[in-house]
Amino acid sequence: MSDGKNDGTALTRSHPFRDGGPDGDPSRKVTAGPPPPRRPRCASGFGRRLRGHRWDDAAVPAATRKIGLGLVFALLAGTLALGHAIKAPCAGGEWGDGRQYTRLCYTDIVPLLGTEQLAGGRLPYLDPCNQEAPGSCDEYPVLTMWTMRIAAWASGTSISTFYHANAILLWLAAFAIAACLYAMVGSRALYFALAPTLAIYATTNWDLIPVALATGATLAYLQRRDIWSGVLLGLGAAAKLYPALLVVPFVAGRIRGREPDRGIHLAWAAAGTWLVANVPFALGGPAGWLEFFRLNSSRPADWDSIWFIACHRLTGELGCTNTRLINVASAGLFVGSVWFVWRLKARRDPGFARWTLGFPILVAFLLTSKVYSPQYGLWLLPWFALALPNLRLFALFQAADVAVFVTRFSWFGTLEDLDGGLAGIPIDAFEIAVLLRTAILLLCVASWVLRREHAPELAPPPETAREPLPVPG
Secondary structure, eight states: OTTSOOOSSSEEOOOTTTTTTTTTOGGGOOEEOOOOOOOOOBSSSSOOEETTEEOGGGOSOOOOOOSOHHHHHHHHHHHHHHHHHHHGGGTTOOOTTOHHHHSOOOOSHHHHHHHTTOSSSOOTTTSOOOTTSSSOSSOSOHHHHHHHHHHHHHHTTOHHHHHHHHHHHHHHHHHHHHHHHHHHHGGGGHHHHTOHHHHHHTTTSSTHHHHHHHHHHHHHHHTTOHHHHHHHHHHHHHHOSGGGGGHHHHHHHHHHTTOHHHHHHHHHHHHHHHHHHHHHHHHHOHHHHHHHHHHHHHOOOOTTSHHHHHHHHHHSSSSOSOHHHHHHHHHHHHHHHHHHHHHHHHHHOTTOOGGGGHHHHHHHHHHHSSOOOGGGGGGGHHHHHHTOOOHHHHHHHHHHHHHHHHHHHHHHHHHTTOOSTTOOOOHHHHHHHHHHHHHHHHHHHHHHHHOOOOOOOBOOOOSSTTOOOOOOO
16 A cells, blocks of 8 residues: 555545645555445434334335425315305304204304303403303313413404404414424325315314324424424323323333433423413412313213213113213223233234324224214324325225214204204214214224334435435325
């Protein structure tokens, strides 16, 4: 190597300064060995599986972006416009003719301006409710109640304005969900954007807000921003408790990836955020703040639950009387079913990404809980795109959910002795629709268990250190 030639044991690398040195002397050519290996880059910004170490945020298969985000937004806008057309007859609050059942346009938003006593200046939890007024008051978690309060400040006593103010907030949440899904799985965001469930239930209640926060938390988790993921889950739990369930699979994923510190940070961020949102109201108005928990512990089995159907068929009565027994039984069945599905999946695919347990956990919660409000189907829409992109099963679930919607509110019209319109379907049809939806969701969980995840291939080392990562699909 002293003569500057390549003797086969080293590589000669040209350089404008090294070839002859900075003074241009050709006798001073410098040789060098091969460059040090660069850290391998993954085929997806979300998919990292390195030799000897598998990250848990690697399970979203690469989805090609066959369509642009603008088209996803345009299709989503069409779905929301259809939903608005469905709800428009009820938006003004003129329900004296029973149109909420005969025209299937029911929404919780319209009556809650009055029952939550928000037409004036009452501050949720902090100002006591009028106990002589009909209906429950302060019955929702903090973030949802204060979303109502903000909308009521904008609307005053106008029911129509209150509905539309809330609808705008919920539509914005829908666009946020679509954007997050597109960032994670590309065109599979259409599972959400084109869902009939979204058209029917987008403005039935405030569930799109926690769904948006939970979806954002999932995106943050897959981007390895664990503290932000926990913050978003904590905010979601402050709007509807279900996002708190996702802490379990997310933390389990970090533990399995040999990163327990990340999981701990996520859990503490979620708990801390929930406490920050709730403690001021728990201290400032404990009676109002506890109403949500009192109501949900004492409320009977909801119409759409398996518990309601079981009690109706066994006793002939519309409802279950032993609420405490159902509370204990539903909690036990939920924990047991999650453990069972987790074990089955781990045996079938030991290396599966634990964060995808979010899908069966939510299904198990919905099927074992005594409350399955109709709009809860919105919770599952992002998870079909993320964890079970099976179009046939998704179509079956959507068909069953629509059937439950139609038969539920039509039967309510029967209960109210309404004639005309779409009212008049018997309770048997409603219960059959609920059972069919239950069977389809069980089939979806079984399909998730049997589905094997494939590791994305690692991209070859880039030629330059500044080469950008491929955009995840």
